[in-house]
Amino acid sequence: MLFPEEIETDRLRLRRLSHETVDAIEYYRLCSRHEPGIEDVTAYLPWDPHETVKETHDYLDELEAKWEAGTRAEYVIRPKSGEDGAGEIAGAGGLVLDWERQTAKPAIWLRKRFWGRGYGGERAAAMLELAFDRLDVPLVAVPVEDGNERSRRAVEKYVEAHGGQYDGVVRNSTVRPDGRVVDHHRYTVTREQYRASVGTA
Structure with a gap:
């Protein structure tokens, strides 16, 4: 298996996002206009609120x-016991x-009620570990x-913490x-920058 089915951090449990791990109707409600604040959540995401369960x-x-093709590992994020909304x-x-460009790109979205808790950075650290320690991506x-x-602001914080850098603006990017x-x-964070920041060779 290329990707782990589950990842745990201090406060979060990440489990492969699939039909087996979520109910499509429940997930639709969270990704649609039924969810409070969804317009704010999707304002900068590459998808709009879902219109149908289909x-x-x-x-x-x-x-x-x-996932099966090895081109994307996506996880549903749930707070652990002791957290609000566990x-x-x-x-x-x-x-x-x-794989052709030897590059990994983290992605995340959080429901608005879970903003401001530092979950994004905690998940980012887990994704960097997955990319560099397990998958050996450069x-x-x-x-x-x-x-x-x-x-x-959130990205700058975790990129700096892992030895990375700001490369600049990519015009007409998407x-x-x-x-x-x-x-x-x-x-960006390189494999060498990451390993120096966590103290591994």
């Missing part, structure tokens, strides 16, 4: 196919692998859409779901 079902199919789905996060790149200052072309700020 859309969520097909999305889970897609994630399962990418056991609930707080969001999802994972790692997108571009580079992790983190794109942040221009204007998303909240995410930039197309949003609504058709807008947007810029991204690019942050």
Whole structure:
């Protein structure tokens, strides 16, 4: 198995996101306009709120196919016992692998009620460990859409903590779901920077 089925951090339990681990209808409700604050959650994400249960079902199919192909490891995030909302789905996060470019890209979304707890950085540390220690990827790149200052602050914090750097702005980096072309700020951590930061050879 290329990716671990489960990952634990101090406060979080990450489990492979699939039809087996979540109910498609429950997950749809969290990814749709039924979820309070979903418009704020998806404002800078590469997807809009889901419109139908079928859309969520097909999305889970897609994630399962990418998992099997070794191009994306996606995990449902749940706080551990002792945390507010323990056991609930707080969001999802994972790692997108571009083996040709020898680069991994972390991704995350969290329900609004779970913002401000540092879960993003905790999950990021786990994804860096997965990328560098298990998969031996040479580079992790983190794109942040221009204007998303909240995410930039969070990314800067964990990238700096792991020896990484800010590379600059990538113009016309991607197309949003609504058709807008947007810029991204690019942050990177190399395998060598990461290992120096955690004290491994």
